[in-house]
Amino acid sequence: MNIINTADGSHTIFLPAMNEQYHSVNGAITESEYVYIDKGYRFCNVSHPIVFEVGFGTGLNCLLTAVEAGKMQRKTRYISIERFPLSSEIIGQLNYGRLISAEADKIFEKIHTARWNTEIQISPFFSLLKIEADLLQFQPVFAEKCDVIYFDAFGPDKQPEMWTPAVFSKISGLISDGGIFVTYSAKGEVRRNLTTSGFVMERLPGPPGKFQMLRGIKQMANI
Template sequence: MQIITTSDGSNTIYLPGINEQYHSVNGAVTESEYVYIDKGFKFIKKKYPKVFEVGFGTGLNCLLTAIEAEKKKVDTLYITIEKFPLSQTITQQLNYGKIISKEALILFEKIHSSPWEKVIEISDYFQLKKINADLISFDFKQNEKFDMIYFDAFGPDKQPEMWTPEIFEKIHSITSENGVLVTYSAKGEVRRQLTTCGFVMERIPGPPGKKQMLRGINKKSTN
């Protein structure tokens, strides 16, 4: 595991074993802000949004969502799943808080020091539950629904077991009607599988270095 600096000055983690980074080398903060906040969180117009994230990782998507929730004063519940939580030695080397703002640094530390498996109030408008589990075998509570899905697994070529029809069915089953899913991937196969589940998918312009990304709206009720 190596910490590398991306082109906007924010850092990310590189895994030499699978030759994959947690974020784009064209800017970790830039990519997260664009894909998950601009095209996802800001797109849903919910008073009390419930967000589910696949892959908590460095906590960057979580941090940016907390900042946006505070800015807009929208009461947000953020549930995230992670199979391999990062050690404190690694998270302390991540510079997101430092390069964003003093408030961001405080939020980032709270997000990482909060206990797992419990809903924790991180700030006035942001509640967080971090789940340490494998999405593949994880059972969601019956009828648990989310308005916003951040699908942020490692790439389909690096981790194909996270991009299967079974996983997408599982994700669809926890997405509310008209709930929205965003992912950095623009692969045709991903788009087709999500469409089969009931998402109406669109390819939209991607973050720097990526021509396109995917966004879908759930038009098929699961109840």
């Protein structure tokens, strides 16, 4: 596991054994901000949304959402599932908080020191529930439906078992009608699997270095 610099100066993690990064080398913060915050979180018009993330990883999407929730003064609950939590040694080297602001740096520390499997209030507008579990085995432990899904697993070519109709049906069961699904992948098979699982899909222009990304809206069950 190596920490590398991406084009906007923010770090990402490279896994040599998988030949895969956690984020785009064209800019980790730039990609997260564009795909998840702009096309997902800001696009959702629910006043107090619940966000569900697949793949907590470095906590970058979580941090950017917490910062945005504070700016918008929008009460937000964030639930994230992670099978392989990163060590505090790795987390301590990541530069996201420092690059954004002193306040963001404090939030970054709070989200990483927050206990797993317990909902924690991180700031006046942001609570976090980190779930340590394998999405493939996961049985939801929260009653409410989510409003936004950030689907940030490793790529479909590297981790095909995460992008199947069975997984997307499970995800579809977690989200409210009209809820928003966003992912950095634009693969045709992914789009088709999401359509089969009840989402109306659109391709959007991608972040730097990626031609397109996907966004879906959960259809009402009886349509």
